[in-house]
Amino acid sequence: MARRNQHSKEALRELALDAVQRIAERDGPHIVSARKVAHEIGYAPGMLYHLFENIDDLILQANARTVMMLTDTLRQAIQRKKPINAVLAMASQYLALAQQNSRRWQLLFEHAMRNDVPVPSWYQHQTDTLFELVEQQLALLAPEKSSKDVTLAARSIWSAVHGVCLLAVTGKLDVGGPVQAPKIVESLVRHYLLGWTLEK
């Protein structure tokens, strides 16, 4: 077992966050607990409470890394594309990431705060940044739309794409027959945006 003075506080935090992601990927997102994480890095569970407020804080900090990875990937997908192609590329990347990192991605979306505590504002700010990437493209695509319209459209597109991801990752998409997830995502985004921009 490693000794506490082997690692700085910051290094320990990183070790613990790595361990959360590793456990989620290896054993499933429901298995992550303070005891498991501590065991994984060879420390006593109590040590984690010097570094994180509670298990929610630990998981949120790990999920924040996934959000940052998502944000980076979506930002790269946009590069110099026309708005409609930028949104299509973001949606397609979102699906690809979900499929490649399905358990880490399930941890992101299946984590529920204990005791119905609201999500802290630093975390909300990070997820807002993700939505802003979509909203910026929608505002470029249809400058005449109100910010309320843009907000609703961004949430609608996200819910739809996210829904396809959930169905794909949990193997439920084939309930509807052999239609592939990327085709569905493309159809959804393309037709939604066409209808949205043409709407009187």
Place this chain on the structure above:
Amino acid sequence: MARRNQHSKEALRELALDAVQRIAERDGPHIVSARKVAHEIGYAPGMLYHLFENIDDLILQANARTVMMLTDTLRQAIQRKKPINAVLAMASQYLALAQQNSRRWQLLFEHAMRNDVPVPSWYQHQTDTLFELVEQQLALLAPEKSSKDVTLAARSIWSAVHGVCLLAVTGKLDVGGPVQAPKIVESLVRHYLLGWTLEK
């Protein structure tokens, strides 16, 4: 404890299927097991294997009731409406049912066959009937589209609406701020269908 000869085989089947739904609603969809179901109706677990092939069969038979309820409700939603309004009404009813029967509905979509056995054809036929209701309206809306286009559109609309339901039922929709599920479903279906029908 009830005695076996108190109930006919058919009555016992109904009792067991009622029990699956009651346990899912009361204790959560993950709790349903042969032991729990048997205990709920006052029989030994072994008795269930005279009535159902295995636990998958028991849960599928219970889920088939939910599919039938969905089918009936969607069929009623269509009545004499124009196709676009019929699809909007079906989507809205789908969301309402998911929200009103969230755990029974989770049992429907979270149940995974043990050992990757394929879903039996009688069950697949029932879910196909659900998709056909949407496909019929899409074919009326755009008679010039190929059946391949109609199939993709029906799956896309279902995935999107289903995605919103999943996010709403698990309390994850508010990640994107205070936009209500019914508004998102309406926006998705309306804009998708507008884009789909106007597409060259």
